[in-house]
Amino acid sequence: MKPPQFSMLIPLVLAALFSFSLAALPHENFLHCLSLRSNDSSISRVIFTRTNSSYESVLEGRLWNLRFNTTDTPKPLVIVTPTQISHIQATIYCSRKHGLQTRTRSGGHDYEGLSFVSRVTFVVIDLVNFRSVDVDVENKVAWVQSGATLGELYYRIAEKSRTLSFPAAFVHTIGVGGHISGGGVGLLIRKYGTAGDNVVDAQFIDVKGRILDRKTMGEDLFWAIRGGGGGSFGIVLAWKLSLVPVPANVTVFSVTRTLEQNATQLLHRWQYIAPNLPDDVYPAVIVRSINSTQDGRKTVLAAFNSLFLGTIDELLPLMKQRFPELGLTRQNCTEMSFVEALILNNGIQNQPLEILLNTTARVPIASPAYKVKADFVKDPIPETGLNGLFSRLTDDAAAMTILVFVPYGGIMDRIPENATPFPHRAGNLYHIFYDVGWQEEDNIHSQRYLDWARRTYDYMTPFVSKSPRAAYINFRDLDIGSNNIGHTSYAQASIWGRKYFKNNFKKLARVKTMIDPENFFKHEQSIPPLY
Incomplete structure (x- = not known):
């Protein structure tokens, strides 16, 4: 007769073995x-x-x-x-x-x-192996596979033409597929709109394994994949892009000011000016903390980094008339090709164009580990609000944080909210990108950085968009809501969905119901079927 405790172990062992076999079987x-x-x-x-x-x-x-x-x-x-x-x-x-x-x-x-x-x-x-880029300069189009990086796309265009490019982000290691799937904001947003606005066809695999193009997928699905976020509808293998004209030479300039040099007042004024500048100007601002050269204490530096689709001689009188407070001079400006301006915006200097093909080297402006959040601003933030934001940058947890102020206006004011799923068009002065970074070895203390990001985000509540507080799908943020591991209702997903897509969210759910009714393609912030 077996001891009682041994007989009790038998079902436990069998259960464990059965559980292990079930876990191994799917693999x-x-x-x-x-x-x-x-x-x-x-x-x-x-x-x-x-x-x-x-x-x-x-x-x-x-x-x-x-x-x-x-x-x-x-x-x-x-x-x-x-x-x-x-x-x-x-x-x-x-x-x-x-x-x-x-x-x-x-x-x-x-x-x-x-x-x-x-x-x-x-x-x-x-x-990663689907990364071919085929540029047709004569017809001003390019087919690019989703696994290519933006750097590879820009390089192949520049290889054939100095006066064509594509409106997308400047960070060259970003994957084409994810970027366009989320809309795609970049240096040419005020001139040509988002990346998704400039896609004319696509090659797509649905849940049944069918290969579809724009004609066979239909206009609703074609609309959805150009800004509805990746991982919801199927897999986009390749995109046909409409290339846009750029001058042979563009002008870039950078003017930096610390708090002691009236950076707050300049940024406050920038809010009224930047969205109303001509479409050819992309006047962004990057804000971060630095050590003061005077006494070593922390201060805040605002870098007014801008791109102009024209010459220095055309830019200087324009800025003197529209933004004289900035004090822009010829010494602040440099003319270069558009693709060289993209490289410069990556924080890379004195490198050949081939640097765009390096898909493994980290971008100098990016932190090793990070959490991001985003906001859209519809009314100018008062100086007191900006001062409160900047004071937070002197916290030790914000040592590697950058705030990026991306201007809207231009053509974005003239494209309807429902043209693609990306709805953030007219009425936005700019968006703020909060990039909270730290070193990889500090991952063990990551909670302090995440807490700083969330406290700062809470502080900004009175100054940004409301009902809903808008967000950008390419700056994914699970803090604003997520799906269940199992079934997620449309109503629950709407909590985060309306922040990304506003009134376009319901149409995205309808498309999802049509193309993937059993919700195979899903993740924590994927579009659910409409039921």
Whole structure:
């Protein structure tokens, strides 16, 4: 007769073994499914499991926010780096069959890591091998695959033309797919709108594995993928872009002022001037803390960094008339090509254009680990409000924080809110991007930085947009709301959805219901079906 305590252990051991077998089955069955479904032996070379020696390097190869590079960060069960469309189709099919979520990664700048982090068992489809760029200068269009970086896109355009470009972000390591999927704000926003505004076709794979273009997907889905956020509808393989004209030479200038040099008063005045400048001017401001050269105490520096689609001789009289308080001089200005201006905005100097092809080097202006938040401003913030914001930058937790003030107006005032899912058009003076950074080794203390970001965000409540307090999907922020691990209702998702998309959110949910009714493509802030 067995001792009572031993007999009690038997069901526990069996339960544990059964639980382990269930956990292992999806992994093995999924891989077996891939080998059968792809009809291509090469797929084995693009599958990386946790036991594969290259798994970590593949995962971290495009992991730009080192906040998610910790031992506690949930990691994918499998990473697939497809080289053929059939690999993607097989991964979607097998993930559905075996109940695994998929996340699609193009560049790895996802600010909340939703393209490569999940609390559930998941597979990453990394589009790193889908990165071709085909530029047609004569017709002023380009086909670019979603895994290409913006730097690769800009380089291939500049290779063929000095007077064409594309309106997107200036950080060259950002993935094309994620950027355009969220709308895409960049240096040419006041002249040509967002990146999504300048897409004319796309190649898309839906949940059934069908390959669709604009004609076969229909205008509603084509509308949704150009700003509705990645990971909700399917996988965009490639985008057909309308290239825009830029001068052979543009003018960049930078004027810096500390608080002691009336930076607050200048920025207060900037709010009235910047949105009303001609469309050819992109007058951004970057604010951060520095050590004072006088006594070593911290102060705040505002850098008025601007791009003008014209010459110095055209710019100087314009700024003297519109913004004389800035005191812009010829010595502050430099003429260069547009692509050189993009490189300069990355914080890179005296480097050849080939630096844009370097997809592994970190951008000097970016922190190793970071949390971001964003706000839209509709009415000028009073000087007292700006002073309160700037005083927070002298906190030790804000040592690596930058605030970016991005001007609106221009063509954005003339594009309807519902032209694409990106609704932040007329009525916005500018948006503020709060980039709160720290060193990777300080991840253990990350909560102090996150707390600073949230306190500062709370402080800004009276000064920014309301009902809803608007946010930008490419600056993802799970603080504003998230979906459940299981079912999430449209009403619950609307809490965060209306902040990103305002009245466009309901149409996005309708498109989701049409293209992916069972909600296969999902994550913590994906568009839910309309039920």
